[in-house]
Amino acid sequence: xxxxxxxxxxxxxxxxxxxxxxxxxxxxxxxxxxxxxxxxxxxxxxxxxxxxxxxxxxxxxxxxxxxxxxxxxxxxxxxxxxxxxxxxxxxxxxxxxxxxxxxxxxxxxxxxxxxx
Amino acid sequence: xxxxxxxxxxxxxxxxxxxxxxxxxxxxxxxxxxxxxxxxxxxxxxxxxxxxxxxxxxxxxxxxxxxxxxxxxxxxxxxxxxxxxxxxxxxxxxxxxxxxxxxxxxxxxxxxxx
Numbered sequence: 219x220x221x222x223x224x225x226x227x228x229x230x231x232x233x234x235x236x237x238x239x240x241x242x243x244x245x246x247x248x249x250x251x252x253x254x255x256x257x258x259x260x261x262x263x264x265x266x267x268x269x270x271x272x273x274x275x276x277x278x279x280x281x282x283x284x285x286x287x288x289x290x291x292x293x294x295x296x297x298x299x300x301x302x303x304x305x306x307x308x309x310x311x312x313x314x315x316x317x318x319x320x321x322x323x324x325x326x327x328x329x330x331x332x333x334x
Numbered sequence: 335x336x337x338x339x340x341x342x343x344x345x346x347x348x349x350x351x352x353x354x355x356x357x358x359x360x361x362x363x364x365x366x367x368x369x370x371x372x373x374x375x376x377x378x379x380x381x382x383x384x385x386x387x388x389x390x391x392x393x394x395x396x397x398x399x400x401x402x403x404x405x406x407x408x409x410x411x412x413x414x415x416x417x418x419x420x421x422x423x424x425x426x427x428x429x430x431x432x433x434x435x436x437x438x439x440x441x442x443x444x445x446x447x448x
Contacts, residue, residue: 260440
């Protein structure tokens with residue numbers, strides 16, 4: 219398997235523009251996670267899906283952020299409008315969760331977003 | 335809520351030195367514990383894990399033991415190499431009815447000098 223695939227690897231955009239980050243999870247995994255990494259706050263869980271359904275979006279910073287998972291093999295994280303403080307590395311991860319079991323998440327290489 | 339606390343970095347060591355990176359956690363229930371490693375410009379990779387008390391996870395010469403009594407999961411390696419230079423994250427995940435997100439510590443930047 220190719221692992222979790224994220225695109226683009228780097229994105230530079232102007233403040234106010236819409237940004238869409240994409241993720242393809244590992245085939246067969248039923249959970250998908252979006253994380254944001256910054257120097258100040260470390261790794262923060264933004265949202266996660268289980269069987270394509272959003273389970274917990276309490277980490278999404280504000281209404282400018284939205285995430286979708288239209289099918290088991292694709293997810294997007296959208297920021298509209300973007301702001302300089304959104305600059306960070308955004309990671310997507312997937313796992314195979316089972317009831318009562320431990321989870322092991324596999325991470326993509328991340329998208330480095332710079333909003334100028 | 336869940337939280338993970340790990341020692342601040344950077345930690346700078348000479349090659350072949352002994353490594354300990356401390357990690358303690360707070361969680362409801364009985365979490366699984368993980369160490370992830372992030373090499374420059376890459377995503378996180380699972381290094382090792384432990385799912386119940388007294389379990390020892392090990393990989394690539396690294397070890398960590400799940401200590402429920404001290405709520406700790408310290409990472410150790412007997413002899414580090416330059417190639418071990420990376421950021422190390424301690425994390426936990428609750429058991430539950432399905433998959434949930436990992437709670438990470440802030441990461442410890444390890445620098446190994448030749």
